Amino acid sequence: MDITNKLMIFLEVVEQGSLARAAELRNVDRSVVSKQLNKLEEELGVRLLNRSTRSFSLTAAGAEMVKKAKELRLMLSETVQIAENYHSEPRGLLKLTSSSILGKRYIQPVINDFQKRFPQVEVELRLEDRVVDIVGEGYDLAFRVGPPRDSNLIARPLARTRLLILAAPEFIQTYGEPKTIEELAELPAAIYAGDSKKVHELLHIDKNGKEVATPMRSVYRANDGELLLAKVISGTAYTAVPAFIVNDEIIKGSLIPIMQHIHLPEYHKMNVVYPHRGLPARSQLFFDAVKEYIGSEIPIWEHNIPGFEKMYGHKPS
Amino acid sequence: MDITNKLMIFLEVVEQGSLARAAELRNVDRSVVSKQLNKLEEELGVRLLNRSTRSFSLTAAGAEMVKKAKELRLMLSETVQIAENYHSEPRGLLKLTSSSILGKRYIQPVINDFQKRFPQVEVELRLEDRVVDIVGEGYDLAFRVGPPRDSNLIARPLARTRLLILAAPEFIQTYGEPKTIEELAELPAAIYAGDSKKVHELLHIDKNGKEVATPMRSVYRANDGELLLAKVISGTAYTAVPAFIVNDEIIKGSLIPIMQHIHLPEYHKMNVVYPHRGLPARSQLFFDAVKEYIGSEIPIWEHNIPGFEKMYGHKPS
DNA sequence: ACTCATTAGTGCCATAACGGCAACAATAGA
DNA sequence: TCTATTGTTGCCGTTATGGCACTAATGAGT
Numbered sequence: 001m002d003i004t005n006k007l008m009i010f011l012e013v014v015e016q017g018s019l020a021r022a023a024e025l026r027n028v029d030r031s032v033v034s035k036q037l038n039k040l041e042e043e044l045g046v047r048l049l050n051r052s053t054r055s056f057s058l059t060a061a062g063a064e065m066v067k068k069a070k071e072l073r074l075m076l077s078e079t080v081q082i083a084e085n086y087h088s089e090p091r092g093l094l095k096l097t098s099s100s101i102l103g104k105r106y107i108q109p110v111i112n113d114f115q116k117r118f119p120q121v122e123v124e125l126r127l128e129d130r131v132v133d134i135v136g137e138g139y140d141l142a143f144r145v146g147p148p149r150d151s152n153l154i155a156r157p158l159a160r161t162r163l164l165i166l167a168a169p170e171f172i173q174t175y176g177e178p179k180t181i182e183e184l185a186e187l188p189a190a191i192y193a194g195d196s197k198k199v200h201e202l203l204h205i206d207k208n209g210k211e212v213a214t215p216m217r218s219v220y221r222a223n224d225g226e227l228l229l230a231k232v233i234s235g236t237a238y239t240a241v242p243a244f245i246v247n248d249e250i251i252k253g254s255l256i257p258i259m260q261h262i263h264l265p266e267y268h269k270m271n272v273v274y275p276h277r278g279l280p281a282r283s284q285l286f287f288d289a290v291k292e293y294i295g296s297e298i299p300i301w302e303h304n305i306p307g308f309e310k311m312y313g314h315k316p317s
Numbered sequence: 318m319d320i321t322n323k324l325m326i327f328l329e330v331v332e333q334g335s336l337a338r339a340a341e342l343r344n345v346d347r348s349v350v351s352k353q354l355n356k357l358e359e360e361l362g363v364r365l366l367n368r369s370t371r372s373f374s375l376t377a378a379g380a381e382m383v384k385k386a387k388e389l390r391l392m393l394s395e396t397v398q399i400a401e402n403y404h405s406e407p408r409g410l411l412k413l414t415s416s417s418i419l420g421k422r423y424i425q426p427v428i429n430d431f432q433k434r435f436p437q438v439e440v441e442l443r444l445e446d447r448v449v450d451i452v453g454e455g456y457d458l459a460f461r462v463g464p465p466r467d468s469n470l471i472a473r474p475l476a477r478t479r480l481l482i483l484a485a486p487e488f489i490q491t492y493g494e495p496k497t498i499e500e501l502a503e504l505p506a507a508i509y510a511g512d513s514k515k516v517h518e519l520l521h522i523d524k525n526g527k528e529v530a531t532p533m534r535s536v537y538r539a540n541d542g543e544l545l546l547a548k549v550i551s552g553t554a555y556t557a558v559p560a561f562i563v564n565d566e567i568i569k570g571s572l573i574p575i576m577q578h579i580h581l582p583e584y585h586k587m588n589v590v591y592p593h594r595g596l597p598a599r600s601q602l603f604f605d606a607v608k609e610y611i612g613s614e615i616p617i618w619e620h621n622i623p624g625f626e627k628m629y630g631h632k633p634s
Numbered sequence: 635a636c637t638c639a640t641t642a643g644t645g646c647c648a649t650a651a652c653g654g655c656a657a658c659a660a661t662a663g664a
Numbered sequence: 665t666c667t668a669t670t671g672t673t674g675c676c677g678t679t680a681t682g683g684c685a686c687t688a689a690t691g692a693g694t
Binding site: 001002003004005007044045046059060061064065068069071072075076078079080082083084085086087091 | 318319320321322324361362363377378381382385386388389392393395396397399400401402403404408409
Binding site for chain 4: 348372
C-alpha cells in the first residue's frame with residue numbers, strides 16, 4: 001500500500017472523526033487503520049494527528065495535509081473517470097442511497113433491467129431515511145426529495161412531487177368531510193417526522209395568493225410514509241403527503257383525496273444528488289434509467305391518482 | 318502497490334521510452350514493470366499503451382492519462398514537500414549530478430561537513446558529463462555550467478566562470494609566445510568536446526568592442542577537463558578553459574596564462590538546476606553550503622590564478 | 635532473407651507486506 | 665468506580681510483490 005492510499009485513510013479518519021469509524025467504513029479492522037496511519041506519519045516524518053483513545057486533534061502539518069489529501073482524492077477520482085470514459089461498457093460498483101419508499105418503489109424496479117443491459121455494473125442500494133454523508137460514505141447517487149443541504153453537492157431534478165391530502169372513507173363517515181382549512185385543522189392528523197424534517201403545518205395558497213401555514217393537529221407521527229398511510233387507512237387520521245407515497249390506495253378506494261378545492265403550493269422536486277461534476281458513465285446511465293421509469297413529464301405515481309391534474313390548484317405542465 | 322504507484326510506473330515508461338529503461342531507472346526487474354503496467358490497465362479497464370517488444374504507442378486514453386499522471390506526480394511531490402516543511406531536521410535522499418571536475422572539486426568537499434550538520438540526509442553524487450534527464454532520473458540538484466536546456470527547469474546562479482588560455486613553459490619555449498589572435502590560431506590546441514558542446518572556436522572582443530570567433534587548430538579533444546590540462550602540461554598544446562578547471566598548476570608554474578592582454582567575454586555562469594520551485598529543505602541547505610564553499614563574490618578557484626582580475630579585460634566585480 | 639541483440643511477457647517461487655485476531659492500556663461518560 | 669469503546673501492538677495466516685528463467689517478438693545490421 002503506498003502513500004496515496006495511506007493519505008486516503010488519513011483523510012477518512014479525519015472526516016469520520018475516529019479511526020474506528022473509518023475502519024468500519026472501509027470494512028477493515030481498526031488495527032489496519034492504526035498501523036497505516038502510523039506508517040504514513042513515519043514515511044512523511046511528521047505527526048499528522050495527536051490522538052488518544054477517545055479523540056484526536058490535527059497537528060498543523062495534519063491540517064495542511066488534509067487539504068492536500070482532498071485534492072489528491074479529487075484528482076484520483078478524475079483519473080479513474082478518464083479511464084471510465086473510455087470504457088466500452090460501464091462497469092464497477094454503483095452505490096445508491098434513497099429513502100425507504102423511494103428505493104423500494106422507484107429504484108429497485110429499475111435495477112434488474114439495468115443490470116441486464118450492463119452486466120458489469122454491481123449495484124448497492126441502501127435505504128436510509130436519516131441524513132447520510134454522501135461523500136463520506138462513498139455514494140455515487142443519492143435520491144432525495146428537496147434540495148441538498150450541502151452546497152458542494154450537485155442536484156439534478158428527477159421528477160416533480162406534489163402533495164395531496166388523504167383520508168379513509170370511514171374517517172369521513174366519522175368526522176364528516178371538511179370544507180375549509182379551519183375545519184381540517186380541527187381533525188386528527190398523521191404527520192411525517194423524519195430526522196431532518198417534520199411536516200406539522202399545512203401550507204396552502206389563499207384567495208389573495210398568499211401562502212398560509214395552518215397547524216395540523218397531530219395524533220400520530222412516523223418517519224415512514226407507509227406507516228402514515230396505514231394509520232390513515234385505519235380511518236383514525238388524515239395526512240398530507242407527497243404523491244409518490246401513494247400506491248394503489250386511491251384506485252382501490254381505501255383512501256380518498258379530500259379538500260381538493262384548496263390550492264397547495266408546489267412541493268420539493270425529487271432530485272438525484274451526487275458529489276461532483278463528471279458522473280461516471282454508470283451513474284449517468286442509471287439516472288437516465290430511473291428518469292425513464294418515473295417518466296419525464298408526469299411521474300409514474302401520479303397515474304395512481306385519477307384526476308390529480310385538476311386537484312389542489314395545480315397548473316398543467 | 319496501488320493505483321498511484323502504478324500510474325507513476327506508467328508515466329516513467331512513457332517518459333523513458335521503454336519498459337526496460339523504466340525498470341532500470343527504478344532498479345527493479347523488467348517483469349515488475351510489465352506486470353504492474355498490465356495490472357494498471359486491468360484496474361482501469363482500458364488499454365494505455367499499444368506495445369511490441371521494440372516500441373510502443375500511447376492510446377488516446379493513455380495520452381490523457383499521461384497528463385493526469387503528471388499532475389498526480391506533481392501533487393504527490395507537493396504533498397511530500399509539505400511534510401518536509403515540518404521536519405525539524407532535513408532528512409531523506411539528496412540526489413545530485415554534476416560534471417566530473419565540478420563534482421570532485423567543489424561538491425564532494427562540501428558533503429562531509431554537510432552530513433555532520435544534517436546526519437539524516439543521505440547524499441548521492443553522480444558525475445555525468447553527458448546530458449542527463451534531471452526530472453526523469455530523479456535528481457534534486459544538478460550542477461551545471463551554462464543555462465539549462467529545458468525551460469521547465471529552474472536555474473540559480475552559483476558562481477561566475479571565466480575563461481583563461483593556458484600553455485606550459487615548454488610549449489612557449491618550443492613555439493614562442495603568441496602575441497596576436499592570428500598567431501594563437503596557428504598553434505596546436507586541445508579543445509573540450511563533451512556530449513553537448515565542443516569548444517572549437519575562441520571568442521574574444523576586438524578593439525571595436527565586437528565579439529570575434531577565431532577557429533582553434535585542434536590536435537586533441539577530450540570530454541574531461543583534467544585530460545585537457547594533462548595534455549597542455551605535456552607542452553604539446555594550449556587550451557582555453559574555464560577557471561574552475563584549474564587547480565594549483567599555475568601556482569606551481571606548470572601552466573602559464575598566455576594572451577592575457579586580449580579581452581575575453583564573460584563565460585557562462587555555474588548554476589544549480591532543479592525541476593520546480595519549492596526546494597526541499599535539504600536541497601536549499603546543500604545549495605547554500607556549496608555556495609559558501611565556492612564563495613559568493615570571488616569563486617574559490619580564482620584564488621589559484623594570481624592576478625586573474627587584471628587578465629583578459631575582466632571588469633572588477 | 636537471415637542473424638542477433640534486445641525487449642516485453644509470463645510461470646514459478648521466495649519473501650515482504652497486508653490484514654485480522656486477540657489482548658491490553660487509555661479514556662470519556664454514566 | 666465502573667463500563668463500553670477506542671487506539672495500539674504482537675503474532676500469524678494470506679496475499680501481493682519482486683526476481684529469475686525462459687520464451688516469443690522485433691528492429692537493426694549484414
